[in-house]
Amino acid sequence: MIVVLLGPPGSGKGTQAKRLWTERKWPQLSTGDMLRSAIQKGTKLGIQAKSFMDQGLLVPDNVVVDLIAERIELPDCRPGFVLDGFPRNILQAGVLDRMLEVRNQPVDRAVVFEISDEELVRRLSGRRTCVECGAMYHVESAAPKKPQLCDHCGHSLIQREDDKPEVIQKRLIVYHQQTEPLVEFYKKQNKLRCLDAKKKASDVTEALSEALQ
């Protein structure tokens, strides 16, 4: 099954994509994670992407399209995968459809995570991520057992550069202007399902499971 998780920054796409991997072994293809990994390794691509990400802007389409095109060719993606953070605009969605047409394996479902901007700001400003394993926490709603340390691997937790207040505002504007039109795009293809992302994570998991039936 090929699933697109759509929704604003902080709506819980990454949290749910990780659960789909744990429960169903569906690979999570997160362009944000791929770009952050390139930044950490100091690659040319990472250096190029960082300036856009730090400002809350989208990275150029050709960069993310190449990342996805390469990733979906790996054997673990053959049965299907979950796209988390891609496509991000109409151009990327069109390119994705054409890439998948060649494989004769179209997008099956696009699920949009619906939530207010106020709740997103609360979630993003409290998010902490493990430097080592990428596990995610929230200082209030999903706090680690020991402050600033990952429950799974014991490494430090950090705040993402783009989770600073002024960058969060920019990311929300970019989402509404460039990504939200994809809701209509997938609605027209009769592939869209909506879920209430304000609910607690386990309820969202349940709603997502229903949306994928």
Ligand code: AP5
């Ligand atoms: P990316 O990494 O994709 O960030 P995003 O879409 O902005 O999404 P987030 O990771 O911020 O949020 P999320 O929805 O995954 O929420 P999460 O589960 O973490 O992109 C970053 C940047 O990379 C972009 O700005 C852009 O520059 C670039 N980029 C990436 N893809 C691109 C593309 N295709 N084209 C161009 N540029 C691209 O949850 C957030 C917090 O809430 C966590 O603390 C979590 O614990 C908590 N939480 C989750 N669910 C719940 C719940 N139900 N209740 C309470 N708390 C919850």
